Amino acid sequence: MFRLGIQAKPFIKWAGGKQSLANQLIPFFPTDYDRYFEPFVGGGSLFFTLCPEIAVINDHNRWLIDTYRAVRDNWQQVAEILDKLPNTKEDYLRIRSQNPYELSFEARAAHFIYLNKTCFRGLFRVNRKGQFNVPYGAYDRRYYDPENLESVSSSLAHTTILAGDFELALAGVSNRDFVYLDPPYYKLGGHSDFNRYTENQFRETEHFRLASLCRDLDSRGVRWAVSNSNTEFVRHLYQGFHFHEVSARREINLKSQNRNILELLITNYD
Template identity: 55%
Template sequence: MNAPVPAVRVAPRPFLKWAGGKQALALRLVAGFPPVGARYFEPFLGGGSVLLALAPARAVVADRNDWLIDAWEQIRDDPDAVLAELLPLPNTREDFLRLRGLDPRAESPARRAALFVYLNKTAFRGLFRVNRAGHFNTPWGAYARRYADPDNLRALSAALRGVRFRRGDFELGLAGITADDFAYLDPPYWPQGGYADFARYTREPFRAEDHERLAACVRRLDAAGVRFALTNSDTAAVRALYRGFRLTRLASRREINLTASRRGIQELLIRNY
């Protein structure tokens, strides 16, 4: 008799195209993490490529973009309801403008999540841009691509069972962390060269004072014995903010893929272990 064929575990991939996404670096970053301990904290979740590469048993993750966190939570709780809303959405310019104009807060949780994924996949470069009133206003991208892979969304749902989501600022995202936990922090980067608009993911940009508040916050983590890793652009300002920690230059995807003249961003890994 033949042995039963083991079920193939589909390793889930990120479901979003997110500016500043760490997909190209995720495996290298995770390989350098210490054992996570009790819980993994990631207060700037975005597209979550590092969370998915690490696949911790217990995690507390957060982002200030509420709509993004709503989408993650819905995919964890009911991926089929999200797929049922998402897959029929038509990708024409007219439909995009109509769907972009809806108020996501007035929609059901599954439809709100579907709209978030749809706009991410059909808007120009997947950029999340909102005006002062909070309305999504990125133009149409004219891409012919699938919005979602049903098997991947279901695998994501299973992988997220031990993940708790929080909405809000990183200080709230880190609340309750102890020396038994580990944190990875990937804030909007300190602007470098022409990449300044990486600082926009929510209504409010991440300003110099937010970077200072973050540096003060990780110094408190360090004093409390919490191990952390943080990525940011390799700039004099960032090096000054994190003086005294272990600073390592990372080769970015841009550096690997693009011609020398376009190698824009240099990334810095900051650690206390």
């Protein structure tokens, strides 16, 4: 893999974001692969830390993915629109109530970034109809850093950006590629983890489907690493593979006693 040497950081805050873990996880990744695949890209912490030259990123959240595409193709116009969006509760509620799919591509991306930076705790959460429903956060902060947005755009220049299910995103993967999978986590003892990134929740059946896809990739010689919670369920699902414990600080978790916990990184290689 060739790294682009660009210093880009995630431009949105994302539940389950791996920013604080990236440097713990990357030493477990191989370095000799052609393409980097990240089918649950979210805020892209690992993608931006690695900055791979050739990559395929994907997420089921279409608004998020459209935002990546708009920033890659026209970050300046996204920034211009952002500059004109006022940070008041009235404006927030007005912008939140607009249907993003009635806006231009760039305005849709600007609204996404704006809502992410001004909403309560930077959460992206939708109701069952897929409507964004987080209250106003009343934060006085910049919506974006122009230098970083430009670097983000450059780091995405040769990246294939897909919006859909993880399984489809891996349709063209080969045994010379590497896949990092960071699905919504299986819930930890009784407390359901945050799971409202899209109108469809990630339930047990999805975890079974993912683990069976991993077994299939393994049989085809494709190397992968999966993050998930340190639970019996997950250990059972990935039985026979390599388990690495990493210590994590979970950001979006109201139970403060659960903030420092171990998570699993499971790999199908040594």
